[in-house]
Amino acid sequence: MRSLRTVSVVGCHAEGEVGDVIVGGVLDAPGCSSMYEKMQYFWTKKDSLRKLLLNEPRGRSSMNTNLVLPPCDPRADAGFLIMESDEYAPMSGSNTICTATVLLETGMIPMQEPVTQFNLDTAAGLVGITAECEAGKCKSVAFDNVPSFVFALDKQIHVPGLGVVSVDIAWGGMMFALVDAGACNLTIENSQGPQLIELGERIKRAVQAQYTPVHPENPAIRGVSNFGWTHPLQDNGADGKAAVNTVVVSPGRFDRSPCGTGTCARMAVLHARGQLQVGETFRHKSIIGTEFVNHIRGTTKVGEYDAILPTVKGRGWITGFKEIVLDPTDPFPEGFRVGDQWHV
Numbered sequence: 082m083r084s085l086r087t088v089s090v091v092g093c094h095a096e097g098e099v100g101d102v103i104v105g106g107v108l109d110a111p112g113c114s115s116m117y118e119k120m121q122y123f124w125t126k127k128d129s130l131r132k133l134l135l136n137e138p139r140g141r142s143s144m145n146t147n148l149v150l151p152p153c154d155p156r157a158d159a160g161f162l163i164m165e166s167d168e169y170a171p172m173s174g175s176n177t178i179c180t181a182t183v184l185l186e187t188g189m190i191p192m193q194e195p196v197t198q199f200n201l202d203t204a205a206g207l208v209g210i211t212a213e214c215e216a217g218k219c220k221s222v223a224f225d226n227v228p229s230f231v232f233a234l235d236k237q238i239h240v241p242g243l244g245v246v247s248v249d250i251a252w253g254g255m256m257f258a259l260v261d262a263g264a265c266n267l268t269i270e271n272s273q274g275p276q277l278i279e280l281g282e283r284i285k286r287a288v289q290a291q292y293t294p295v296h297p298e299n300p301a302i303r304g305v306s307n308f309g310w311t312h313p314l315q316d317n318g319a320d321g322k323a324a325v326n327t328v329v330v331s332p333g334r335f336d337r338s339p340c341g342t343g344t345c346a347r348m349a350v351l352h353a354r355g356q357l358q359v360g361e362t363f364r365h366k367s368i369i370g371t372e373f374v375n376h377i378r379g380t381t382k383v384g385e386y387d388a389i390l391p392t393v394k395g396r397g398w399i400t401g402f403k404e405i406v407l408d409p410t411d412p413f414p415e416g417f418r419v420g421d422q423w424h425v
C-alpha cells in the first residue's frame with residue numbers, strides 16, 4: 082500500500098456526538114500568534130485535510146474532527162482546532178469534551194485522580210477543563226466556556242413560505258439562531274426529523290439574509306452558522322431546571338449531543354429573560370436523550386453586551402484508534418457527499 086499521507090486519529094464521542102481527535106501526522110500552523118490565526122491557516126491553506134476526514138468515504142455527515150496543536154496562550158496546556166462538515170468552529174462543547182477525554186486517556190495530558198484541571202486554547206479563547214477521573218477513565222468533563230451573550234431576543238424574521246418567526250440570536254462559542262419548536266407546530270422527536278431539518282435550515286438561511294451578528298472582540302466572527310430548536314424550560318425543583326433541544330448542524334443534520342455551544346447560547350437567553358439565575362442547575366437534553374449538566378458561574382461584559390460565564394458538563398468515550406491514509410490513486414482525495422445522507 083502507498084499513502085500520500087497518514088493521519089493518526091483517536092475516535093471519540095461525547096453524549097452521542099462524534100468528535101474524533103487527530104493526535105499525529107499533521108504539522109502545526111507556522112507563524113501564528115493565536116488559535117484563531119491557526120484556524121484561518123488550516124481553513125484557507127489546508128482545507129483538504131478537513132474534507133478528507135469528514136466527507137465520505139472516511140467520514141459521514143454526523144461527525145467532527147479535532148486537531149490537537151501547541152497552544153498560543155501561555156496559560157494553556159494544549160490547543161485544538163474544531164473541524165465540522167461546513168466550517169471550522171471557533172469553539173464546540175461536544176468536541177471540547179472529546180478532546181479533553183482523549184488527551185487524558187492517552188496520557189498526552191497527565192491524569193490526576195480524582196480531578197484533573199487544565200486549560201485548552203481554542204479559536205474562541207481560553208477554556209478551563211475540570212475532569213473527574215477514576216481508575217484511568219475520564220468520567221466527566223466540565224468546561225468553563227468563553228463568555229456567552231444575547232444579540233437579540235424575539236427578532237422578527239420573515240421566512241419564505243412560513244411567515245414571520247420569532248428568533249433569539251446568541252453567541253455561545255458559535256453563533257446561534259434559536260426558535261421554539263412549538264411556535265412552528267413541531268415537537269423535538271425523531272419522527273419529525275425531516276420537518277425539523279428542512280425548516281431549521283430554511284429559518285437559518287432567512288436569518289443569515291436579514292441579520293448579521295458580529296462578535297465585538299473579534300469582528301471576523303460574524304453571522305449565524307447554527308440553528309437550534311428549543312422546548313420550554315421546565316422547573317424540576319431540587320433537580321434543577323431542564324429543557325430539550327436539538328441543534329441543526331450544517332449542512333442539515335442533528336447534533337447527537339445536547340450541543341455545548343448551543344447550551345451556552347440558550348443559558349444566555351434564559352438568563353436575559355430572567356428564567357435562569359447564576360448557580361442554578363440547567364439540564365439540557367439532546368434528541369437521543371443524552372444530557373449536559375450546566376450552570377452559570379457569574380456574569381461579565383463583552384463589549385456592550387451583558388454576558389454570562391457558562392459551565393457545561395458531559396461525558397466522552399473513546400471508540401477506536403485509526404490510521405487514516407490517502408492512496409495516490411484514490412479518485413476522491415477530498416471525499417464526496419451524496420444526497421441520501423447530505424443536504425447537498
Ligand SMILES: O=C(O)[C@H]1NCC[C@@H]1O
Nearest residue numbers: 173174175340341342343
Ligand atoms: O457541542 C457543540 O457545541 C457542538 N456539537 C457539534 C456541533 C457543535 O459544535
